[in-house]
Amino acid sequence: MSRQTQNYRAGLKALLAFLIIYSCISVSVAQAFELVAEPPSLEFSLHPLQGVRDTVLIYELDGANLQLNIVENCSWLFPVFADSPVTPFELDVWIDASTDTGVYLCEVLVTAIDEDSAVVDEISIPVTLYITRDYECGDANDDGRVNILDVCTILLYLYKCKGEDKCGWIPENVDACDVNGNASINILDVVYLINYIYKGGPPLMCW
Ligand SMILES: [Ca+2]
Ligand SMILES: [Ca+2]
CATH class of the missing domain: 1.20.5 (Single alpha-helices involved in coiled-coils or other helix-helix interfaces)
Known part of the structure; x- marks a missing residue:
């Protein structure tokens, strides 16, 4: 050879x-066995008293059962369960009026369990919440100043337009109209704002 x-x-x-x-x-x-989440993480940017819902898809099921758990005590995050936790699943985010601005972190843990109740895989979905206020309290017409024009804007909103349904017009910054911070907009906010502008009344208290 x-x-x-x-x-x-x-x-x-x-x-x-x-x-x-x-x-x-x-x-x-x-x-x-490998779980994959799409998207792999979630981010939300909300003002107080706002909420939103988002959907997450989990791939590579392979017949395993899924369990969803919110890791840590995140009072602003709520999983929307169907009869049984299945993919896709939905998450509600809701911010109450007392939540301070800042960055909040949470985590959704998805566990896959086989027919013998053995954990075959886990996946963590980080959830980041940014709470911001990009308006000046009292600046209802969003012109960068708080003055009599904002009083007029709130009055028009309350007594002429009656909200978006009546005339298709709302103040530029609805949240900025709740100057006494009681989570509703009414004549008391007008009185409060006039008192602040012309009589040195207490500070504006938008959430
Ligand atoms: Ca203004
Ligand atoms: Ca109010």
């Missing part, structure tokens, strides 16, 4: 061994 033929056979054996090993590795990876 020539040297060339020997080298060829040795190369062929090495290639065959590599393919066998690679095949074994591929099989072991394919058999692993």
Whole structure:
């Protein structure tokens, strides 16, 4: 047998061994159970008294049951369960009036359990909430100043337009109209704002 033929056979054996090993590795990876969340994380930017709902898809179910848990005590995050937790699932975020501005972190833990009640995989979905106020309290017409024009804007809103349903017009900053901070807009806010502008009344208290 020539040297060339020997080298060829040795190369062929090495290639065959590599393919066998690679095949074994591929099989072991394919058999692993792996949850994937889409999106892998969630971010929300809200003002106080605002809420929103978002949807998360979980892939690679493979017949396993899913359990959803909110890690830590996040009072602003609520999973929307169907009869049983299945993908896709939904999350409600709701911010009450007393929540301070800032960044809040939470986590949803999704656990996959097989028919023998064994945990086959877990996935964590980080949820970040930014609470901001990008308006000046009392600046109902959003012109950067608090003055008599804002009083007029609130009065028009209350007694002429009667809200968005009547005339399709609302103040630029609805949240900025609740100057006494009681989570509703009415004539008391007008009185409070006039008192603040012309009589040095107490500070505006929008949430
Ligand atoms: Ca203004
Ligand atoms: Ca009010």
